[in-house]
Amino acid sequence: MAHLYELSTELAVINDEIISAEGELTPDLEARLDSVALDFRAKSQNIAKWTLDIAGVESMIEAEIARLQRKKKAAEGLRTRLMAYIKSCMDQADVQKIESPTVTLRIQKNPPSVEILEEQKLPARFIKIKQITEIDKTGMLAALKNGEDVPGARLVTERTHLRIR
Helix, strand or coil: CCCHHHHHHHHHHHHHHHHHCCCCCCHHHHHHHHHHHHHHHHHHHHHHHHHHHHHHHHHHHHHHHHHHHHHHHHHHHHHHHHHHHHHHHHHHHCCCEEECCCCEEECCCCCCCCCCCCHHHCCHHHCCCCCCCCCCHHHHHHHHHCCCCCCCCCCCCCCCCCCCC
16 A cells, blocks of 8 residues: 555646546546545545554553652652651751761751841842733734734634544
């Protein structure tokens, strides 16, 4: 069986020949058209079924990613709790350092940081304003559909896509 792109090329050639013959469908052209069209349809259907299988694989991968993310979050939580437990025990025992051949534990000071007590009282020189520009495509689409002129944009209605059910 030919490749799908070869079949679509052959269909285009047959179409051109029919147009050249001013729409007359000879028995030879009809036989070629039937053969290629059947192969084209069968090949397209099989490829569509394959895309559905791939969509199933994508779903399984997404589920596995979610499962692994939950597992990672649980591991991170356990690590954090265990470190807090060790630190609490070392603080309680007033032990600053524990050394062994494979691991060293040490309580050390954190670098200086800032704690905000009242944001409203902060001087303006310490406040950064971030501005986010976002285009309202939904509103723009509604305006264009209603016949409004939107400079710098246009309504696109010629695009197509493949839907497989």
